[in-house]
Amino acid sequence: VFFVVLVIAFAVYSGNATKTYRELRTNEFSMTIAYESERVEKIIAEMERNAIDLALAGYHFFEFSDQTDALGESISIKNFSAFPAAVGGGIWFEPYVINDEIKRVCFYAFFDENMGKVRHDPDFQTEEYDYLTQMWYVQIKERLEGRSGTAWTEPYYDDTGTLSHMTTVGSGIYDKSGHFVGMSTVDWRIEDMIERLSSIKPTENSFVLVVSPRDDYILTYTRQDGISYAGFSPDILDWYGEIEFNNDDSVNISTFVLDGIEYTAFSRMLSNGWLFSAEVPTDEIFSEIEEQNNRFTLIFVVLFIAMMVLTIILISQFVNRPIKKLITGVTELGEGNLDKKIEIDSRDEVGMLAQSFNKMTVDLKNSIEQQAREHAEKERMGAELNIARQIQESMLPCIFPPYPDRTEFNIFATMLPAKEVGGDFYDFYLIDEDRLAVVIADVSGKGVPSALFMVITKILIKSNAMQGKPPSEVFETVNTLLCENNETSMFVTAFMGVLDIPSGRFTYTNAGHNPPLIKRKNANYEYLKTKAGFVLGGLEGFTYTQEELTLETGDAVYLYTDGVTEAMDPENRLFTDEKLLDTINMSKETDQQALLEHIKNEIDSFADGAEQADDITMLALTYLGR
Amino acid sequence: VDVNITREGGESKLVLKGRLDTVTAPQLQEELLPEFKDADRVILDFAEIVYVSSAGLRVLLQAEKTAQAKGAEFKITGVCPEVMEVFEMTGFTGMLNIE
Numbered sequence: 001v002f003f004v005v006l007v008i009a010f011a012v013y014s015g016n017a018t019k020t021y022r023e024l025r026t027n028e029f030s031m032t033i034a035y036e037s038e039r040v041e042k043i044i045a046e047m048e049r050n051a052i053d054l055a056l057a058g059y060h061f062f063e064f065s066d067q068t069d070a071l072g073e074s075i076s077i078k079n080f081s082a083f084p085a086a087v088g089g090g091i092w093f094e095p096y097v098i099n100d101e102i103k104r105v106c107f108y109a110f111f112d113e114n115m116g117k118v119r120h121d122p123d124f125q126t127e128e129y130d131y132l133t134q135m136w137y138v139q140i141k142e143r144l145e146g147r148s149g150t151a152w153t154e155p156y157y158d159d160t161g162t163l164s165h166m167t168t169v170g171s172g173i174y175d176k177s178g179h180f181v182g183m184s185t186v187d188w189r190i191e192d193m194i195e196r197l198s199s200i201k202p203t204e205n206s207f208v209l210v211v212s213p214r215d216d217y218i219l220t221y222t223r224q225d226g227i228s229y230a231g232f233s234p235d236i237l238d239w240y241g242e243i244e245f246n247n248d249d250s251v252n253i254s255t256f257v258l259d260g261i262e263y264t265a266f267s268r269m270l271s272n273g274w275l276f277s278a279e280v281p282t283d284e285i286f287s288e289i290e291e292q293n294n295r296f297t298l299i300f301v302v303l304f305i306a307m308m309v310l311t312i313i314l315i316s317q318f319v320n321r322p323i324k325k326l327i328t329g330v331t332e333l334g335e336g337n338l339d340k341k342i343e344i345d346s347r348d349e350v351g352m353l354a355q356s357f358n359k360m361t362v363d364l365k366n367s368i369e370q371q372a373r374e375h376a377e378k379e380r381m382g383a384e385l386n387i388a389r390q391i392q393e394s395m396l397p398c399i400f401p402p403y404p405d406r407t408e409f410n411i412f413a414t415m416l417p418a419k420e421v422g423g424d425f426y427d428f429y430l431i432d433e434d435r436l437a438v439v440i441a442d443v444s445g446k447g448v449p450s451a452l453f454m455v456i457t458k459i460l461i462k463s464n465a466m467q468g469k470p471p472s473e474v475f476e477t478v479n480t481l482l483c484e485n486n487e488t489s490m491f492v493t494a495f496m497g498v499l500d501i502p503s504g505r506f507t508y509t510n511a512g513h514n515p516p517l518i519k520r521k522n523a524n525y526e527y528l529k530t531k532a533g534f535v536l537g538g539l540e541g542f543t544y545t546q547e548e549l550t551l552e553t554g555d556a557v558y559l560y561t562d563g564v565t566e567a568m569d570p571e572n573r574l575f576t577d578e579k580l581l582d583t584i585n586m587s588k589e590t591d592q593q594a595l596l597e598h599i600k601n602e603i604d605s606f607a608d609g610a611e612q613a614d615d616i617t618m619l620a621l622t623y624l625g626r
Numbered sequence: 627v628d629v630n631i632t633r634e635g636g637e638s639k640l641v642l643k644g645r646l647d648t649v650t651a652p653q654l655q656e657e658l659l660p661e662f663k664d665a666d667r668v669i670l671d672f673a674e675i676v677y678v679s680s681a682g683l684r685v686l687l688q689a690e691k692t693a694q695a696k697g698a699e700f701k702i703t704g705v706c707p708e709v710m711e712v713f714e715m716t717g718f719t720g721m722l723n724i725e
Contacts, residue, residue, distance in 0.1 A: 444680035446648050489688040493680065493716055512716030534717035538687055566679070572645070574677065574708075613647070614679070 003304070010300055018286075018293060025285050026264075029202055030251040033266040033278050036200055037249070040193055043085065044272050047169045047186050048150040050083045054184035055171035058091040062173060062181055067098055069107075073120040076109035081118045087111060087162050087189045090124070091173070092131055093182035106131055110162075110187075140170035140183055148172065152272045154215030155190060157231075164189050165219075165230075169272075194220045197276060203284035209234070209243075211275045219274065243277055245269045255282065322350040330357060338365040388451050389421045395458065396425055400593070408501045409436060412592035413619035416563075416600065416612070423450030423492070424561050424615035425458050429466070434501050437465045440513065440559040440619050441494035444535075449490065457482065457492045457536065471496040471509035472546035475536060479511070479544070482537035491535040495559055504551040504623055509544050511536045514562055514577075517584060521554035524585045527577070528557075553625030558584060558595075563614035567603045570610045575603060592620035627675075629657045638665040643674040646682030655685045659692060666698045673704030678712050690722055701725060 057075045065071055076090045088110030098105040108124040111117070124131055131137050136153040143151035153168045166187050173182040198220045200208050210219040211234045221229040221237070234240045242256035243265045252267045264285060267277035322344045329342035338361055344354035393415065400412055413426045423443025431437055439461055443450040460481055464474040474496060482492070495516060497508035508516075512535035517525040533544040551557070560580070567575040580599070587598040596618050603616065627644040638661040646654060661668050668689070678686075686702070693700035703725045705713065713719045 442680060444684040445651070446681070489684050489691060491680075491684060491687060512718070514715060532715055532717045532719075534721055535683070535687075538717070539721060562680070566677070572677075577711075 003308070006304070014293060014296065021292075022286055026253065029264075029266050029278070029280060029285065030253065032200070032202060033251050033268055033276070034249075036197060037251075037268045037270060037276055040197070040276070041249070041271055043188070043193065044169075044270065046083075046085055047188050048171075048272075050079070050086060051089075051150050051169045051171040051184050051186045052148075054079050054089065054091060054186065055173050058093075058173040058182060058184050061091065062093070062098070062175065072105075072107035073109070076107040077118050077120055080109050080111065083186075084111065085188070086186045087164075087166070088118075088121075089168070089184065089186040091182065091184050092137065093173070094180065095132060097175075097181045103127075104130070104132060136168045136170075136185065137183070140168065140185065141172075141180070144170070144172045144180070144183070146172070146174075146178075146180055148174070154217055155212060155219055155231075158187075162187070162189055164191050165194065166190065167272075190219070198222045200278055202278065203280050203287070205284060206278060206280040209237070209240075209275075209277045209279065211240075211277075212273065213275055214273050223279075239263075243267050243275075245275060318346070318348075319350065322346060322354070326350065326354055326357065329354070333357070333361055338368065385421050385448065388448060389417055392421065392425070392451055392454065393417065395455065397428060402428070403430070406501075408624055409499065410592055410622045410624065411436075411438070411620070412596060414596050414600070414617070416616040418446070418563070418612045418614050418616075420446045421448065421451045422446045422615040423454040424563060424617040425454050426559065426617050426619045427458055427462060428619070428621075429462065431466060431468060431498065435468075436499045436501060436621075437496065438499070438557070438559065438619060438621055439465075439494065439496045440561060440617060441492050441536075442513065442561040442563075442615075442617070443492045444490055446614075449488065453482075453490045453492065453537075457494070461494070461496065465496070465498070470546055471498055471507055472544040475509050475511050475533065475544040476542070479536045479538075479542055480540060483540040486537050489538075491537040493535050493562075495530075497557065497559075499551065499621070499623065504553075504555075504625065505548060506551050506557070507546060507548040509533060509546050511544060512538070514560060514565060516560075517558040517581070518549075519556040519558070519588055521552055525556075525558060525581060525588055527581070551623040553623060556588075556592075556620065556622045559619040559621075561615065561617040563612075563616035564599065564603065564618065566614065567607055567616065568610055568613060569606055569608050575606055579606070592622060595620055627654060629654065631657065631661070633665065636665050637667040637669065639669045639671065641671040641674075645677040645679075646675055646685070647677065647679040648681045651679070651681035651685050654682070655688065658685065658689055662689075662692050662696055662698055662700075666696075668693065668698065668700050670700075670702045671704055672702050672706070672709060675709055676706065678709050680716075683712070683716060683718060686718065686722060699723070 057079065061067060061072055061075060072091060080086060080088060088108065090106055090108035092106040095103045104125050106125050108121050109118050110121060112119045123129060135156065139153045140151045150169050150171045155165055155167045158164060158166045167190055168185050168187050170183045170185045172180055173184065175181050194210065197210055198208055207223040209221050212219060216233045218229045218232050218234050239256045239258050242254065244252050244254040245267050246252045249268065254265050256263055256265060262282040263279040264282045265277050265279050267275060269275055325344060326342055329340055332340045340361065342354040342357055344351050396415060402411060411428055415424055415426060423445065425441055427439040429437055441457060443454045443457065457478065460478045461474060464477050493513040494511045495508065495513040497506055499506050510530040511533045515530050516528045518528045519525040530547060531545045534542045565575055565577050565580050583599055583602045587595055599618065600616065627642055627646055627650040630641040632639050640658060644650065689700055701723045705724055713724060
């Protein structure tokens with residue numbers, strides 16, 4: 001907006017300046033013409049006054065003298081000696097007014113260049129010359145019309161005396177009764193005047209025209225086309241009619257077109273009836289101002305461009321550069337350099353943006369570091385949990401067959417841990433030569449606390465069992481120990497059985513655990529009806545019931561955790577006790593390892609890709625007898 | 627699990643819906659245990675509980691212990707047969723006040 005206003009202001013100012021300047025230039029030309037005209041006017045006035053003076057002398061000669069030739073000659077010589085502006089002139093009388101005998105009486109004097117002085121020339125009185133018939137005499141007499149004052153002849157070329165362009169002004173001599181008796185004449189060699197006017201050339205292609213319209217006569221025409229128009233009628237100039245004159249001595253300004261160029265004519269009428277006109281190509285009058293205008297415009301444009309460049313530099317300095325800096329900074333940030341600080345201190349929006357970015361960078365860095373720390377922590381914990389699980393698993397007996405030299409029984413067990421470390425375990429060991437203990441347990445919940453609880457439970461059970469205590473006593477002791485300081489209310493469901501190998505007597509106690517399955521020789525597996533004791537660690541001082549049965553050769557016991565019966569399919573449906581029973585009976589006659597694999601496969605196909613939520617722990621024991 | 631608690635006088639009733647397992651048990655623990663602060667009778671409506679895992683049992687055991695310590699009453703109602711089987715198997719039937 002600022003620049004647009006500037007341009008408009010310049011245009012208006014420039015237009016006004018041009019207009020004012022044009023007026024000034026036009027006035028200047030008018031004044032030149034007026035000045036030159038005045039010079040001519042002055043000469044004309046002098047010539048006319050001299051003619052009047054000389055006519056007055058002629059009147060005195062006619063009325064009041066004895067009219068001697070000597071007097072007449074003397075008047076002329078004295079007159080022109082005193083008035084060197086004229087080349088010559090004299091007093092001329094009408095036929096016979098001086099002397100009835102003599103037709104022509106005249107006294108002509110002129111400046112003789114050879115003699116260097118004015119002298120009388122008698123030749124003009126001759127009959128041969130007969131001044132009475134000369135053009136100038138006839139014209140002046142005619143143009144005077146009997147009045148006082150002066151009259152001018154048309155310009156002519158004097159081929160008798162001066163051999164130059166002349167014009168003559170005359171004034172009448174009248175007798176007392178007012179009859180015209182003669183005239184005075186003053187010859188004006190107009191060469192100098194014409195030359196001077198011709199030299200007026202305000203601009204390169206301007207020219208001058210001086211015309212005597214009354215005489216239909218061109219005095220000078222200075223247009224450079226190689227033709228002299230002097231003496232011709234101005235009518236041969238087809239634009240002549242378009243020039244306008246005022247009837248006073250003011251300069252008229254008009255325009256006309258010549259050869260496709262517009263001219264401005266500065267014209268003035270002189271008091272002798274001549275017209276003086278200077279024609280100036282309009283363009284040239286104003287060429288100077290155009291030049292100046294152009295120069296001014298150039299300066300303006302240069303200034304304008306300089307301001308634009310300056311503005312652009314300023315914008316670049318205060319806006320673009322910071323934004324570029326910002327972009328570079330943000331790009332660097334994007335490439336991961338979180339230590340990058342964008343250094344823009346300005347208090348504008350860009351500066352605020354930069355500060356926001358810096359803050360964001362710091363926050364981002366902190367956040368990423370935080371995340372990295374948390375991630376590392378998780379990794380570490382994950383790794384530790386893995387180790388914990390490995391330790392947990394390694395605590396379970398895993399070499400099968402565990403007692404290759406014992407032929408009285410077969411035992412096989414597996415634990416398939418869930419993704420998260422859990423609290424299932426199985427265990428078996430020989431208390432002595434004749435007694436085999438089997439344990440299966442499930443600690444409530446999951447994770448490291450459960451795993452730790454499982455380890456304690458496993459060790460407590462084993463250490464108590466190894467002392468030879470019966471299962472109920474083992475559980476009571478362990479329960480008491482687990483209840484101590486058990487503020488988190490963790491508990492364990494467990495089943496423990498002790499097989500007396502020689503007799504096949506199987507003593508067992510159930511602490512809230514899933515009932516085992518038992519298979520008699522040549523029969524199906526069935527759920528063992530047990531008296532449900534409370535979970536271990538649940539209630540201090542709980543008394544556990546011990547039960548017993550006798551295994552025959554070929555009888556089998558299957559222990560499991562709820563990871564089996566509560567395995568889930570994608571719709572969260574449970575595997576259920578019934579399905580376990582069906583499944584186990586489908587392969588009841590295979591060996592323990594195959595049996596457990598079969599059940600595991602059935603669970604897998606039931607789960608149908610659903611994530612295993614709990615440990616799946618199974619233990620199978622077959623009594624083979626002595 | 628969805629827990630909907632209504633309190634009236636000294637009685638808080640929590641209507642449960644869904645599964646009570648490793649994932650949801652901590653949530654129940656957070657909502658159930660604070661009830662014993664003000665109420666002297668807390669009732670768990672189990673009618674729409676379809677599964678209880680050992681983690682769920684642990685919360686119930688904790689609640690029972692809290693109730694005993696405070697001398698408050700803790701009761702579970704509307705237990706479905708499948709869940710009741712779990713309670714029976716683990717001996718919780720002898721421990722908890724189940725209606």
